[in-house]
Amino acid sequence: METTTVISFKQQIKQGIPNELPSIKTYETTINHAPKRKEILSDEEKKLALRNALRYFKPEQHEVLAKEFLTELNDYGRIYMYRFRPDYEMRARPIKEYPGKCKQAKAIMLMIQNNLDYAVAQHPHELITYGGNGAVFSNWAQYLLTMKYLSEMTDKQTLVMYSGHPMGLFPSHKDAPRVVVTNGMMIPNYSKQDDWEKFNALGVTQYGQMTAGSYMYIGPQGIVHGTTITVLNAFRKIGKEPQGNLFVTSGLGGMSGAQPKAGNIAGCVTVCAEVNPKITQVRLDQGWIDEKITDLDELVTRVNQAKENKETVSIAFLGNIVDVWEKFDQENVHIDLGSDQTSLHNPWAGGYYPADISFEDANEMMANEPELFKEKVQETLRRHAKAINQHTAKGTYFFDYGNAFLLEASRAGADVMSENPTIGKEFKYPSYVQDIMGPMCFDYGFGPFRWVCASGKPEDLAKTDAIACKVLEKLKKESPEEIQQQMTDNIQWIKGAQENKLVVGSQARILYADAEGRMKIAKAFNKAIKKGKIGTVVLGRDHHDVSGTDSPYRETSNIYDGSRFTADMAIHNVIGDSFRGATWVSIHNGGGVGWGEVINGGFGMVLDGSKDAGRRLESMLFWDVNNGIARRNWARNEGAIFAIERAMKSEPSLKVTVPNLVDDKLLANL
Ligand SMILES: NC(=O)c1ccc[n+]([C@@H]2O[C@H](COP(=O)([O-])OP(=O)(O)OC[C@H]3O[C@@H](n4cnc5c(N)ncnc54)[C@H](O)[C@@H]3O)[C@@H](O)[C@H]2O)c1
Numbered sequence: 243m244e245t246t247t248v249i250s251f252k253q254q255i256k257q258g259i260p261n262e263l264p265s266i267k268t269y270e271t272t273i274n275h276a277p278k279r280k281e282i283l284s285d286e287e288k289k290l291a292l293r294n295a296l297r298y299f300k301p302e303q304h305e306v307l308a309k310e311f312l313t314e315l316n317d318y319g320r321i322y323m324y325r326f327r328p329d330y331e332m333r334a335r336p337i338k339e340y341p342g343k344c345k346q347a348k349a350i351m352l353m354i355q356n357n358l359d360y361a362v363a364q365h366p367h368e369l370i371t372y373g374g375n376g377a378v379f380s381n382w383a384q385y386l387l388t389m390k391y392l393s394e395m396t397d398k399q400t401l402v403m404y405s406g407h408p409m410g411l412f413p414s415h416k417d418a419p420r421v422v423v424t425n426g427m428m429i430p431n432y433s434k435q436d437d438w439e440k441f442n443a444l445g446v447t448q449y450g451q452m453t454a455g456s457y458m459y460i461g462p463q464g465i466v467h468g469t470t471i472t473v474l475n476a477f478r479k480i481g482k483e484p485q486g487n488l489f490v491t492s493g494l495g496g497m498s499g500a501q502p503k504a505g506n507i508a509g510c511v512t513v514c515a516e517v518n519p520k521i522t523q524v525r526l527d528q529g530w531i532d533e534k535i536t537d538l539d540e541l542v543t544r545v546n547q548a549k550e551n552k553e554t555v556s557i558a559f560l561g562n563i564v565d566v567w568e569k570f571d572q573e574n575v576h577i578d579l580g581s582d583q584t585s586l587h588n589p590w591a592g593g594y595y596p597a598d599i600s601f602e603d604a605n606e607m608m609a610n611e612p613e614l615f616k617e618k619v620q621e622t623l624r625r626h627a628k629a630i631n632q633h634t635a636k637g638t639y640f641f642d643y644g645n646a647f648l649l650e651a652s653r654a655g656a657d658v659m660s661e662n663p664t665i666g667k668e669f670k671y672p673s674y675v676q677d678i679m680g681p682m683c684f685d686y687g688f689g690p691f692r693w694v695c696a697s698g699k700p701e702d703l704a705k706t707d708a709i710a711c712k713v714l715e716k717l718k719k720e721s722p723e724e725i726q727q728q729m730t731d732n733i734q735w736i737k738g739a740q741e742n743k744l745v746v747g748s749q750a751r752i753l754y755a756d757a758e759g760r761m762k763i764a765k766a767f768n769k770a771i772k773k774g775k776i777g778t779v780v781l782g783r784d785h786h787d788v789s790g791t792d793s794p795y796r797e798t799s800n801i802y803d804g805s806r807f808t809a810d811m812a813i814h815n816v817i818g819d820s821f822r823g824a825t826w827v828s829i830h831n832g833g834g835v836g837w838g839e840v841i842n843g844g845f846g847m848v849l850d851g852s853k854d855a856g857r858r859l860e861s862m863l864f865w866d867v868n869n870g871i872a873r874r875n876w877a878r879n880e881g882a883i884f885a886i887e888r889a890m891k892s893e894p895s896l897k898v899t900v901p902n903l904v905d906d907k908l909l910a911n912l
Contacts, residue, residue, distance in 0.1 A: 372496025
């Protein structure tokens, strides 16, 4: 009689890569899979990819695995090692359920599992969290080995992660980060889009996006708040109420799926186009959109009715966004706000779908006729921009939403360049950071601070919401006029957070706060943990923040001194965070706008109620925000000059170089 040994979750984590080959997994068609990546490797390079993959396994298993991995490489363009996908449910467990010797390592395991949770991740079997190619790991062996290392780690060791590959545990000390992550760090000349295809297929690097490869993704909630702030402020900018007015955009993916929810929180009519039927259904089931429409005429009728009745409603159009822009132009449906969140950071591998081709045919073409696919994408981008231009001529306010839309449209020869360009304002339309997020938030230090209650208890999250709200209400009373609006918006957000049911995956919350707010909230959490009122809390933030990201067409697009093409700020940030007490740090190439286009970093910090945690949070959070404010101030950004002067007053040991402003008339006369 055959016996199967059932081993517990903890034992499976501790075992890492199993000694015996697990049985082959069937390819599940019910879940969302990464598109087939294009053929990029030569036959010799394929052998190198196999040699690289087989390094993780015992030689006696190589014969079986070599054949299997070659099939994966030929069928999917990558070696994912599907067979090694664990059988246990992939989700963040309460921290006490993880095996290990150190709380910090257990918290990191929880965060990794959350990034791969089926309810959270975009392509969970390919270890992709969001953005089409935002990877936590490149294959399942890396996952298994990393979890094993974390289960063995003490608080005097640091795990070194090279683009998904766990290089190993190295001796360090208790104040050092437990994990240091790099993703996609390349010699600069090897950072083109096809370099990612090739070196990722070889298994030596990966695209970590932002919070995918740094284990800090908290589902679409992470972006809902930022998107709500953007939509609200965009309406304020055009002097209109959201009620009865129309916001048109696209993408219901990992991040873009937040747009209709944000539109509902703001109170407008939102139309969001999405070509992928599975993703559209997921968002409908999750309640992130209210209605789905597949016919353009029906869409026009419904939108006109919703505008007329001033309904707060979000409508998904299952189809191509270009068709929506064109149809609304023909039918004279006025669009108040327009944007786009297709994944144009990844235009040739499933980030942007061409018009007039079915979703399935487009996926085939992408893999089998990549040159033709590229032509079709560029043709669609030209049409897309043309239709937007028709609308903006009629008064629509269009902004680039940090997805490289204007950049890729310009590369496709679309009509998006300004007729009167100035340095930093070369496009016809602003990015949301230039007009909204930069001057209103980042320059003052406000950014997407977040936390996760590691107990997994919703009650803990509710208690942390209440603590954060109390801190903000107190701070608001002492805040200067310049940041009153931010404080009010954030208090309103945290008060409505429970009601808006934003949790998908771990018990997480996001909140825009400045350095002072982040430090005071974190301190109050640490105190509550010490008193036993709540369990362990993991702090973090999106990389899309004040200091973490150098990205000339997004986070640093409102830097006009020419330095937006440098990456000193992001690099300094991660180095500074690592020696000031972060529990883990990460630095990535790519993220948001694409491989080679941005350098971005993040951190995680475990609060356990200890004195050490109290010391670390003050030191690190102060730096983590004020580094970016100092740089934005040096770039002569008004809000940042104000904010850094304020920070220097509150902390006398902070001494920052402040710019002298030059009279424009002087230069004009030269
Ligand atoms: N502004 C921000 O704050 C911000 C934040 C995160 C991400 N982004 C950027 O936004 C983009 C989207 O991110 P994501 O994580 O949602 O990516 P995603 O790949 O998960 O989602 C994009 C969606 O767009 C759909 N799509 C592609 N082409 C389409 C078309 N022509 N018509 C209709 N739908 C189409 C895809 O099917 C996909 O579901 C990325 O480039 C990302 O970097 C911006």
